[in-house]
Amino acid sequence: MKLFFITSNPGKVREAAKFFEPLKIEVIQLKREYPEIQADSLEEVVKFGIEWLKKEIDSPFFIEDSGLFIESLNGFPGVYSSYVYKTIGLDGILKLMEGIEDRKAYFKSVIGYYDGDVHIFSGVTWGRIANEKRGEGGFGYDPIFIPEGSEKTFAEMTTEEKNSLSHRGKALKAFFDWLKENI
Numbered sequence: 001m002k003l004f005f006i007t008s009n010p011g012k013v014r015e016a017a018k019f020f021e022p023l024k025i026e027v028i029q030l031k032r033e034y035p036e037i038q039a040d041s042l043e044e045v046v047k048f049g050i051e052w053l054k055k056e057i058d059s060p061f062f063i064e065d066s067g068l069f070i071e072s073l074n075g076f077p078g079v080y081s082s083y084v085y086k087t088i089g090l091d092g093i094l095k096l097m098e099g100i101e102d103r104k105a106y107f108k109s110v111i112g113y114y115d116g117d118v119h120i121f122s123g124v125t126w127g128r129i130a131n132e133k134r135g136e137g138g139f140g141y142d143p144i145f146i147p148e149g150s151e152k153t154f155a156e157m158t159t160e161e162k163n164s165l166s167h168r169g170k171a172l173k174a175f176f177d178w179l180k181e182n183i
């Protein structure tokens with residue numbers, strides 16, 4: 001089976017491909033721009049994206065929207081994670097966190113699969129914001145996020161290790177469990 005993943009982010013594709021590889025499902029990246037609305041939740045962003053894309057794409061496809069929610073910043077950058085990453089970046093986040101003791105944060109991933117109907121799957125991983133950047137792997141905020149129960153940042157992990165703990169790994173698992181029952 002093949003799954004079309006509409007995203008501009010090669011890191012997401014790498015993680016999804018690694019997840020599905022042993023399950024004999026091939027992940028194929030399609031690069032199509034779609035509007036990411038300013039909404040209160042990742043779910044709304046995904047649902048709007050699907051409504052936009054479904055007119056253009058003939059086969060079933062999925063998209064994913066994710067974000068980092070920092071508790072002491074009231075959930076910032078949250079749904080704006082992509083914009084904040086491109087503007088103030090990791091150094092900007094570390095600067096905002098200077099002197100803040102409560103470093104709790106979570107990553108959330110929302111996958112939307114369209115096969116004529118919309119199916120939503122999500123995953124959350126709690127952790128904390130590191131005091132400095134560590135590691136070369138992964139992408140995005142990985143060098144500054146330490147998942148609960150670990151001393152390593154996501155960027156210090158292999159793709160398999162990150163998938164076993166991450167928000168995206170959990171959302172992909174929920175997606176796969178649904179596919180098994182429904183395909």
Ligand SMILES: O=c1nc[nH]c2c1ncn2[C@H]1C[C@H](O)[C@@H](COP(=O)(O)OP(=O)(O)OP(=O)(O)O)O1
Nearest residue numbers: 007008009064065066067081082085139140141142
């Ligand atoms: O596991 C992750 N580890 C580190 N950083 C992450 C992760 N997951 C999302 N992020 C960051 C990347 C981006 O700055 C923002 C999500 O934005 P988001 O719009 O979903 O992704 P994107 O624009 O990179 O790719 P896409 O073309 O699929 O929209 O949070």
Ligand SMILES: [Mg+2]
Nearest residue numbers: 008036065082
């Ligand atoms: Mg995006």
